[in-house]
Amino acid sequence: MYKKETLKNGLTVLKVPIPSAQSVLVDIFVKVGSRSEDKRVNGISHFLEHLFFKGSRAYPTAQKLSHALDAIGAEYNANTGKEHTQYYIKAAKKHQKFIFEVLSDMLKNPIFAAEEIEREKGVIIEEINMYEDTPMRHVEDVLEEVMWPRHPLGRNIAGTRDVIRKISRQDILDYVGTYYKPKNLIIAVTGAYDEKLLDKMVREYWDALPDGNFPAWERAKYRQTQTAVKVEPKKTEQYHLALGFRSYDHNDPRDIPQMILATILGGGMSSRLFTEIRERQGWAYYVRATPGSYQDTGNFVIQAGVRVDKLEDVVKTLTRELRKIKNEPIPPRELNKAKEYLKGTLTLSLEAHEAKLGWYLEQVAFRKEILEPQILMKRIDAVSAASVRKVAQDVFQNKKMNLSVIGPKFPEAKLLKLLLM
Numbered sequence: 001m002y003k004k005e006t007l008k009n010g011l012t013v014l015k016v017p018i019p020s021a022q023s024v025l026v027d028i029f030v031k032v033g034s035r036s037e038d039k040r041v042n043g044i045s046h047f048l049e050h051l052f053f054k055g056s057r058a059y060p061t062a063q064k065l066s067h068a069l070d071a072i073g074a075e076y077n078a079n080t081g082k083e084h085t086q087y088y089i090k091a092a093k094k095h096q097k098f099i100f101e102v103l104s105d106m107l108k109n110p111i112f113a114a115e116e117i118e119r120e121k122g123v124i125i126e127e128i129n130m131y132e133d134t135p136m137r138h139v140e141d142v143l144e145e146v147m148w149p150r151h152p153l154g155r156n157i158a159g160t161r162d163v164i165r166k167i168s169r170q171d172i173l174d175y176v177g178t179y180y181k182p183k184n185l186i187i188a189v190t191g192a193y194d195e196k197l198l199d200k201m202v203r204e205y206w207d208a209l210p211d212g213n214f215p216a217w218e219r220a221k222y223r224q225t226q227t228a229v230k231v232e233p234k235k236t237e238q239y240h241l242a243l244g245f246r247s248y249d250h251n252d253p254r255d256i257p258q259m260i261l262a263t264i265l266g267g268g269m270s271s272r273l274f275t276e277i278r279e280r281q282g283w284a285y286y287v288r289a290t291p292g293s294y295q296d297t298g299n300f301v302i303q304a305g306v307r308v309d310k311l312e313d314v315v316k317t318l319t320r321e322l323r324k325i326k327n328e329p330i331p332p333r334e335l336n337k338a339k340e341y342l343k344g345t346l347t348l349s350l351e352a353h354e355a356k357l358g359w360y361l362e363q364v365a366f367r368k369e370i371l372e373p374q375i376l377m378k379r380i381d382a383v384s385a386a387s388v389r390k391v392a393q394d395v396f397q398n399k400k401m402n403l404s405v406i407g408p409k410f411p412e413a414k415l416l417k418l419l420l421m
Helices: 044-051 062-070 093-108 114-132 135-147 161-166 169-179 195-206 255-266 272-280 311-327 332-349 353-366 373-382 385-395 412-419
Strands: 003-006 012-017 023-030 075-080 085-092 185-191 228-233 238-246 284-293 298-307 401-407
Touching: 012 195, 012 353, 023 093, 023 353, 044 075, 044 085, 044 114, 044 169, 062 093, 085 093, 085 353, 093 195, 114 135, 114 161, 114 169, 135 228, 135 238, 135 298, 135 401, 185 195, 185 353, 228 412, 238 311, 255 272, 255 284, 255 298, 255 311, 255 332, 255 373, 255 385, 272 284, 272 298, 272 311, 298 311, 311 385, 311 401, 311 412, 332 373, 332 385, 401 412
Parallel strands: 012 185, 228 401
Antiparallel strands: 003 012, 023 085, 023 185, 075 085, 238 298, 238 401, 284 298
């Protein structure tokens, strides 16, 4: 079970107790990510992910902060997405008070020293270089550019080199002042925490934070009318491809049938695409299908890394399998297997404290209804083969289709002809 409460200033507190744990994890989740950024400061949300660890009032340098946390064997990190930025510290349960104080001081009293900002620009630019040198990952960025042209969702979370170099300390202060407001924050705690101590510390550190509004993000208004393809030439030993379709937002009831659809196509080593492309043909090492959701839209993405001489065969196979699942009934045995796979992987993932907290955080932040895992499993069981097929027919359309490819130069027009269903 979880507990959720809201302070008078709008800040949300989420508690996910795990009494058998030996540790406590404190997380501050900010409901702002790269889709809220102006193009001029694209990447600033991710930049802040780095900068909040570079010094605060109690720990004025990155070294003092890291030494204090390393001295208790803590784990600490942050991550950024299109719609969130997240900071956490995890340590033995006896350190609950200490890590709550450290994380609160980091977020409330950052120094943002000018020299640290300039130094960290170099680190982030190297991170961008690393991602671009990793085609298996970078192909997703290319796909998003194709799927969401001229929209913040299509921009890279890390930003671009030129933009990062130009971001100023004032830009950072302005952005934090605009978006890091109580109504946009969730303080989440999981593990074997002391609830009375937690409540006392929340009041002490966060009750007095002044309320305030913040700008809304730009809705995804773009309406695609035809298939789009982009090939990014690069000298590689494989083609890495991502085939993406526009789909459903966080609160769309078709989200659960879509999960089952993704499982049937590319959710495990016995899935259709894995069996056909890797096991039978040996054309790829990895192939997978993954649904994703935002607050107002979503995507269904198939990814693979394939032999350079088999790109056309793989694209033909993908379109053939998508036509098949649209036009032919799903056998009961395959449907049941997909349901059990989903429920089993969910059960295993929720054994990890971070994953369990993440489960509730996403729902508290973005969904109208908070589902306990057992309720989701019942809804998975209730999904019919017909509803899964209906989602396939709705999602897998030419006007919703986008393909990105990284590898040796290949004619985009030729790929476009192979894709049309």
